[in-house]
Amino acid sequence: MHEQYLQYLKHVRHLSDHSVASYRKDILRFMAFCREEGIDEREAGPSHIRRFINSVSTRGLSARSINRLISGLRGYYRFLRKRGIVSVNPFGGVRSMKETASLPSFLFEDEVERILSQPASEFLELRNKAVFEFLYTTGCRVAEAVGIDVTDIDLKKGIARVVGKGDKERIVFIGKKTGEILKDYLSKRRFHVKAGTQDAGLSFFINSRGCRITARGVRYILEKSLRLLSLQKKVTPHTFRHSFATHLLDRGADIRVVQELLGHASPTTTQIYTHISLDRLKKVYRQSHPHAKIKENDNEKV
Numbered sequence: 611m612h613e614q615y616l617q618y619l620k621h622v623r624h625l626s627d628h629s630v631a632s633y634r635k636d637i638l639r640f641m642a643f644c645r646e647e648g649i650d651e652r653e654a655g656p657s658h659i660r661r662f663i664n665s666v667s668t669r670g671l672s673a674r675s676i677n678r679l680i681s682g683l684r685g686y687y688r689f690l691r692k693r694g695i696v697s698v699n700p701f702g703g704v705r706s707m708k709e710t711a712s713l714p715s716f717l718f719e720d721e722v723e724r725i726l727s728q729p730a731s732e733f734l735e736l737r738n739k740a741v742f743e744f745l746y747t748t749g750c751r752v753a754e755a756v757g758i759d760v761t762d763i764d765l766k767k768g769i770a771r772v773v774g775k776g777d778k779e780r781i782v783f784i785g786k787k788t789g790e791i792l793k794d795y796l797s798k799r800r801f802h803v804k805a806g807t808q809d810a811g812l813s814f815f816i817n818s819r820g821c822r823i824t825a826r827g828v829r830y831i832l833e834k835s836l837r838l839l840s841l842q843k844k845v846t847p848h849t850f851r852h853s854f855a856t857h858l859l860d861r862g863a864d865i866r867v868v869q870e871l872l873g874h875a876s877p878t879t880t881q882i883y884t885h886i887s888l889d890r891l892k893k894v895y896r897q898s899h900p901h902a903k904i905k906e907n908d909n910e911k912v
Contacts, residue, residue, distance in 0.1 A: 611690065612634070612637045612638075612641070612686065615686055615690075616633060616634055616637075618689065623776075624776050624777045625775075625776065626777075628753065629775075632678075633682050633686070636678075636679050636682045637683065639666075639679070640654075640662060640683055643658075643661075643662050643665065644658070652690070652695060652696050655700055656703075658700070659700050659701060663676065663704070673708065676707055677706040677707055680706060684701035684704070687699040687700060687701055687702070688702075715843075715844060715845075715849055716852040716855075716856045717843070717845065717850075717853040719857060721841065721843070722746060722853055722857075724839055724841065725742055725836070725841070725845075726739065726742055726746065728835060728838070733798050733801075733802055734818060736791075736794065736795050736798065737799075737815065737816070738831050738835060739795075740792050740794075740795035740815070741755065741815055741823070741828055742850065743787075743788040743792070744770075744784070744788065744815075745828075745847055745851065745854075746788075746850040746854055747783075747784055747785045747788040748772075748782035748783065748784065748854070748871075749782065749854035749855060749858075749872050750772055750782060750851065751774065751775075751851060752828050752829075752848065753825050754774055755772070755815065755828070755847075756813075756815055756822065756823050756824060756825055756828060757772070757773060758771075758772055758813075758814045758815070759812040759813060759814055760796070760812060760814050761812070762814065763792070763814060765784065765792060765796075768783055768784045768786070769781050769782065769784065770782050770783075770784060772873075774873040775873070778873065780870075780873045782871065783871075796814075799814075802816060802820050803816060803820045804819060804820030804821050805820075807820075807821060809822055810822060825847070828847050829846065832846070832847055851872070854871075854872075855868050855871075858871070865877055865880055865881065868880055
């Protein structure tokens with residue numbers, strides 16, 4: 611029955627292959643637990659759910675991951691209940707665990723420039739530069755970037771069409787500097803595309819074999835580039851997206867505009883980036899203003 615649910619997520623909910631794979635992993639984890647308990651998944655009750663959550667907690671799973679797990683299984687049992695397979699959703703009354711708020715990591719503008727200014731004399735170096743430039747100038751998720759085709763980009767207009775979560779399309783903008791780098795990359799790309807492969811011919815960003823590059827491939831080339839720079843900071847392809855949003859807000863962009871550029875369904879999701887900007891403003895204020903150097907724990911007596 612879980613395969614029917616996964617097909618429902620893919621074809622009705624239009625979730626990405628990555629999301630469907632995550633749901634499959636979570637459901638199989640719970641089914642394995644049920645087998646250990648000697649029960650069928652349809653017989654799971656509150657006591658089983660408590661033991662299951664305790665077991666994943668003791669294995670080092672974060673509160674955020676556990677909440678995602680609970681939410682996914684709650685949806686699965688909701689699906690089973692609607693089809694009359696179970697009468698009660700055992701995850702229906704389970705409360706989410708309290709999460710520790712964490713701000714997304716980002717790069718300062720000079721750190722971005724260090725990464726983007728690496729020399730690119732060979733084709734793959736130029737490809738790397740083009741990928742990083744695209745991620746930073748558009749704020750795209752890495753899955754969106756590797757999914758674009760040659761026909762999705764219009765360098766004359768400085769725009770690209772990307773497909774985000776839930777198969778939602780949006781237009782992103784390409785700056786003049788990035789456009790020139792992409793144009794240079796595109797002029798050399800045709801000599802490295804794998805012949806006879808339709809997807810390779812369509813894909814904008816290709817790997818060393820001439821096929822469409824994957825998200826894992828982008829992570830690999832980024833890690834390799836960072837080692838050459840000896841940049842002592844954890845950076846992932848998604849860090850470019852965080853940096854894109856943070857730098858826009860730092861320069862006065864409206865949060866709703868940034869929301870649209872990122873493809874967020876709600877401004878609440880984008881709101882976290884304002885916290886980063888406020889922290890930076892506070893730091894500059896404390897370092898620069900002559901009356902701001904009083905320690906926070908010094909209370910004025912009146």
